Amino acid sequence: MTSSRATLIQVAERAGVSLASTSRALHGTGASPAMVERVRAAAAELGYSPDATGRSLRMKRTFQVAFAVADIGNPVYVEMLTAIHEVLAPHGYRVVVMSTGHTVASTADLVRSLSSGFVDGLIVSPLRTDDELVTAIMQAPVPVVVIGRSLEQHGIDSVSTDSAAGLGQAVAHLLEIGRRQIGFVNGPLDTTPGAARQRGFDAATSGPAFTGEHAETERADDFTVAAGLEAGRRLLARGGLDAVVAANDLLAIGVIRAAGELGLSVPGDLAVTGMDDTEIGKVFQPSLTSVSLGSAERGRLAARLVLDRVGDGVEPARQVAVGPHLVVRESTAAAPSKEKRAR
Amino acid sequence: MTSSRATLIQVAERAGVSLASTSRALHGTGASPAMVERVRAAAAELGYSPDATGRSLRMKRTFQVAFAVADIGNPVYVEMLTAIHEVLAPHGYRVVVMSTGHTVASTADLVRSLSSGFVDGLIVSPLRTDDELVTAIMQAPVPVVVIGRSLEQHGIDSVSTDSAAGLGQAVAHLLEIGRRQIGFVNGPLDTTPGAARQRGFDAATSGPAFTGEHAETERADDFTVAAGLEAGRRLLARGGLDAVVAANDLLAIGVIRAAGELGLSVPGDLAVTGMDDTEIGKVFQPSLTSVSLGSAERGRLAARLVLDRVGDGVEPARQVAVGPHLVVRESTAAAPSKEKRAR
């Protein structure tokens, strides 16, 4: 099960040539065909495989990129991870997943841990972006790309999306299908997405553009189904709503369950929208109308940004944005699902 | 953003002591308090952080463990990943996620890639276990732990579960609540879980122990919701069933959707069970009765096995098993959800 591996020196000896020639032959740079042939044969016989650590030490590159998130259980991050992996793998980069969620370590601590140089770059999607984190990122010894808030003013590469505008799309859609009493279940306000989404909801439900009659907000403790269920109960208990906008799909599912508890049908009595357009939302019953924030796309873009950074020298920081778009499904169907009920 | 890091030599110079003393002082092994103080101060001033690559090369340890799965999008693997991470992180190990799913690379190729030595061990949960894979694992230069089939005869550490017995539990439960016409939606038969679950279903529905009247199987192309939907349509179109056992939660959700399309209520007209006891099953409507295979527990155990291997010398291969257990929820509620319908 555990056998020691052949080194380049052994290949060199076997081939009867110098170490340098062996290395060159294996990389196909400036070696005669005969030499290449000879070395390749020796390498094959010994089952040689270059050692990543030795290589890294010499080249000062680890060929690894880290992806750090608060909670890898959130489907949004899984989507990002998949996308990141798809972009980086073809370039010979491995992806190391780091989670700040269940451990006590703050995201800033995690960024600081990059100083041990086990990775060539980092993609991080922080829930909260405070000064400590910004400082840690700016002092990081390797390129860092942030998925979330734009940090242009600090010279940090970032991939953002306009979730506030996305919330506006959700509200507009609900008004369009005739809903007038709109509730909003948001996550914690001290998080980047929580703050942005609240801004979006407030903007969409105030001023002349808002053709509805009533708007109110209830805050969940977290961006999870359980928290959404509790917040949904509180919000719906007050009565009088015909639609609820949730700050993400998990919260929306919680709200729908809360509605069920109270005997409210979705979308008949209550239309519900989510955000993130996750797989779970697509397959939920009723399937969830949701604002896509292009998770996979953001992951892809972030991966390309790090790739450029680790490859080239210093360029100005770049900001990329992905536009939100609404995906309408059953949870806001204009006509309450009468046929579905019929048997 | 990118600043070069201080090395041990620089710390030594700064402290005015030798390289060796510096290393020792920083590790707290055999250095005088005065020396430790001096070196620590110098290290702090320079913001020194030990280089992982140099350390790895010297110690012949990378402090990394890889986790390889077919599809990181599957919630089961995410649960395992979380558990693995929780066990390994406190021991200073990082987790590298490798996916074989969307790329063409076979699991065997992936195992062979370990030969570059970028990791101290591997946890792999393969969908199919053929001779090529077994050979690759046996020849791997680092310890490999398999989550899935027991591979004791090959001297490979493994964590398994008895999903066949789990299927038996699901069938027994359905019979108990009075169902007699049982359908089974399985995934591909040429996969390890597919084969085991088929065996379990066949055993549970044949012989005198089976008090039902009818049993039939329909195969999905994959262990996904989409495949479950299609297989569910085929199975239910034939009619006459009052219960369906699905080989995992995702397939079960697909089946429930197919039932909805045909106007069948769950659990009223059709009881449905899943397997894996995933989060998505818990929050689905109706919530899913499911056979837990202890995903998190299996991840934890696998992590402990690699940890033991990378720490110690060669021990005999160990096999660990996690027992399945049924979790009953709404999708098989004995009394069809009459109250729920009432408003």
Place this chain on the structure above:
DNA sequence: ATGAAAGCGCTAACAG
């Protein structure tokens, strides 16, 4: 085109 040798950053013998 090939070989000799330096050195990436670190730890661990070995001497003193």
Place this chain on the structure above:
DNA sequence: CTGTTAGCGCTTTCAT
């Protein structure tokens, strides 16, 4: 307790 030194496996000058 401290310093000197070797060397992990590799790439890359620098000579030849």
